[in-house]
Amino acid sequence: MNIILCKDYEAMSAIAADIIAKQVKSNKTSVLGLPTGSTPIGTYTKLAEMCNAGEIDFSSVKTFNLDEYYPIKRDNDQSYYYFMYKNFFSKINIKPENVHVPNGEVEDAEKECKEYEEAIAAAGGIDLQMLGIGQNGHIGFNEPDSELYPFTHKTSLTENTILANARFFESASDVPTNALTMGMASILSAKKIIILINGANKKEATKALLKGTVTTSCPATLLNLHPDVTLICTEDAYCE
Numbered sequence: 001m002n003i004i005l006c007k008d009y010e011a012m013s014a015i016a017a018d019i020i021a022k023q024v025k026s027n028k029t030s031v032l033g034l035p036t037g038s039t040p041i042g043t044y045t046k047l048a049e050m051c052n053a054g055e056i057d058f059s060s061v062k063t064f065n066l067d068e069y070y071p072i073k074r075d076n077d078q079s080y081y082y083f084m085y086k087n088f089f090s091k092i093n094i095k096p097e098n099v100h101v102p103n104g105e106v107e108d109a110e111k112e113c114k115e116y117e118e119a120i121a122a123a124g125g126i127d128l129q130m131l132g133i134g135q136n137g138h139i140g141f142n143e144p145d146s147e148l149y150p151f152t153h154k155t156s157l158t159e160n161t162i163l164a165n166a167r168f169f170e171s172a173s174d175v176p177t178n179a180l181t182m183g184m185a186s187i188l189s190a191k192k193i194i195i196l197i198n199g200a201n202k203k204e205a206t207k208a209l210l211k212g213t214v215t216t217s218c219p220a221t222l223l224n225l226h227p228d229v230t231l232i233c234t235e236d237a238y239c240e
């Protein structure tokens, strides 16, 4: 795993944005895998600035988001669809038809997940996947468990994640209890992966990831199976 240590959140965001910009400049039809959460917001802001300065062009880029609550309406301000438009898509020149977020509004979640995998394959697979990480080592909504389902699927949220995400809702009881998420095999199919880790509360997760072993009790460790992963980590989140 390549490791880039950054002095703070600002530096981490700048490095991640530069890697994504380089990808998009080298292939203007790039397929990007994208996360939500507080970690990537700075990266999205920097990419939007570059786009508005005419330095990068998203008009032929396709994106696939990692996950979405289920069920949830897309116009709910806590949906990941809403988050992505608010923080990124509304600020760049991406075409709406090139944006993919698992649809938390559908009746048939199984069909949605199957079609999501098919859409990733039809786009030619993900060129560059950006990730965040949960304090418990989750990736997307792949939560620590004795078994993991490899492809896009519906899953229930752990108590830990519901509590961590409650800060965005009026109360923990308003957090949806299910989600649609790309599986670890969907994620590991990306050609390149960057994982952003910020803040001292992620130290344990960083440590587990850097141990180099693989366990479903810390889904992030499965990234050790991939040949091209770059960890972009703030100093306070770093722990060997």
Ligand code: PGA
Pocket: 036, 037, 038, 039, 040, 132, 133, 134, 135, 138, 139, 140
């Ligand atoms: P955060 O969430 O970026 O808000 O810390 C990351 C995650 O839970 O995957």
